Amino acid sequence: MIDFESVFKKGRGVGEDGLFLKLARTTLSISRFGIVVSKKVSAKAVERNRKRRLLKEAIRGYEKELKKGVDVVIVVQPMFGAQNLAETKAIVEKLFRKASLFA
Secondary structure (H helix, E strand, C coil), rough: CCCCCHHHHHHHEEEECCEEEEECCCCCCCCCCEEEEECCCCEEEEEEHHHHHHHHHHHHHHHHHCCEEEEEEEEEECCCCCCCCCHHHHHHHHHHCCCEEEC
C-alpha cells in the first residue's frame, strides 16, 4: 500500500497537460502507483472513475520500462482533457519522461 502522505511531504513533483506527478524513492524492489481524482475534476463519479481507469491502463503499458523502487502519486487536475487511451498514454509518457522514470 502506497503511503500518499509521505510521498506528498518528501517527494518531488512535475506536471504535464493536466496531470501532476509526485514521486519519492523507496527501498522496495518494485514501483507503486496511486491515482487521485478529486471532485474538482468532475462531480460525477462515473467520469472520475473513467479517468482513473484510463490512467491505470496507460501506466500498465509502461510498467516494464520504468525504474524500480519509487512511489508515484498522480493527481488529476480539472484541466486534464484526455478522452481516450491513446491521448492518455501520450500524456503519461511525456510526464514519465519529464520525471525521469524510464530505466
